Amino acid sequence: MIGDENLNRLRKNLNSDESVPSKLKVGDITYNIQIAYRGSYTRKFRKRSFMIDFDDPEKFLGARKIHLNAEYRDPSLIRNKLSLDFFQDLGVLSPDSQHINLYRNGDIKGVYLQLESVDDLFLKKRGLPAGPIYYAINNDANFSFTRDDKQKESLMSGYLQASGKPSDDDFLHHLITTINSTPQSEFLSTVSQHLNMDKLLLWLVGAICTMNNDGFTHNYALYRNSDTCMFEVLPWDYDATWGRKVNGGIMDHTYVPIEGKKGNHLLHLLFQIQEFRTLYKIKLEEILETKFTVDYLENKILDLHQLVRPNILLDPYKKRKIDIFDDEPEVIFQFIRDRSSYLKEQLKILEQS
Structure with a gap:
């Protein structure tokens, strides 16, 4: 529920992240909120996405903020959730999500995907140690000193701190400096002291299987576990996956190579190390045989599809x-078959130094 004046403020400042006061009614409970548009190019769509901040974070499921994604270019509206659930299934930290119907006044x-924000309350909900969290917001988040052969203005370029202190x-x-200054002979052992390598491998497998073309230099978050003192990579914004581009068109199942898209300097250096390639091959082979299959995913896909379908008929x-x-289910099934076959054929590349 939003007043005309505040609604007009949003519309007149389409590219602004400024929020306006509003109210959100869920069931019988009404919450005081601040609402703003979210996304980049998606703000120009007729159906826009929103960021909601709660005035009292303890009232709404312990959340300080939630994201409402329009999923406008995904014909199925389920790819983002399917991806995030897939990562959770792999053992990768990933935000919870659920489909909702959004009414304004x-x-x-229409149907929106409600996404959990990755912040300190995300960690608290899971009983995880506190630690800084960063969103990778553009292609500067490539773990390098440079982008397109040009020196970056700051090592923090491309990252937005979602939780933590400035000193974090x-x-x-230190992580980025270590990645860019450690010799190859010591690289894996040294970087493994700062990055949870088991979780990194699982995240990489998830990104490769779902084929998120943008997922290697943004569309991810970083969390530093204060107990282990190691970073973990989390997925974020995975709607352009399972065979669809960001514009909703079909993406060829071979578009993202088995070693990921170029640009992520960390992965570029890791893939030069045979030990890492072997570890990745073992993990990818396992997932291709067990979880990235139509048999394993079919009911999950059909259940999501059938849950959303009656509400699609109400979505203007x-x-x-x-x-x-x-x-769309058959489009996704065929992608899984084709992508799996392609990756199995490409496994031999990982054996080459």
Whole structure:
């Protein structure tokens, strides 16, 4: 529920992250909130995504903020959730999500994906130690001193701290400096002291299987566990996956190579080390045989699809495309078959030094 004046403020400042006061009613409970647009190019779509901050963070499931994603270009509206659930299944820290119907001043605005924010309350909910969290917000988040052969203005360029203290930036500075200054002969052992390598391998397998083309230099978050003193990588914004591009078109199942997209300097250096390539090959082979299969994922996909379908018919932006929506499970199934076959064929590359 939002007043006309505040709604007009949002519309007139489409590219601004400024929030306006509003109220959110969930069931019988009404919450005081601040609401703003979120995303970059997606703000120009007719159906826009939102960031919601709660005035009292303890009232709404212990959340300080949530994200409402329109999933406008995904014909299925389930790819983001399917991806995040897949990462959780692999053992990678990943935000919870659920589909909701959003109404504004009594008028339905369609099916949205409610995403948990990755912050200190995300850690608290899981009983994890406190630690800084960073969102990788653009391609500067490539673990390098440079981008496109140009020196970056700051080692923090590309990162936004979502939780932590200003002094925590020193840990990320040190990680990036270590990555860029350690000789190859010592690289794996040294970097493993700062990065949870088991979790990194699982995150990499998830990104490769789901084929997130943007997931290697942004669309991820970093969390530094204060007990282990090691960073972990978390997925974020995985709607352009499972065979679809960011514009909703079909992406060829071979588009992202088995070693990921170029640009992530950390992965570039790791893939030069045969021990890492072997570890990655073992983990990828396991997941291709067990969890990245139609047999394993079919019911998850169909259940999500059937959950959303009745609500698609109410969505003013999607209801006329129900025929495309109905075909999406098979599109995803075929992608899994094709992508799995391609990756199995490419495994031999990992044996080459």
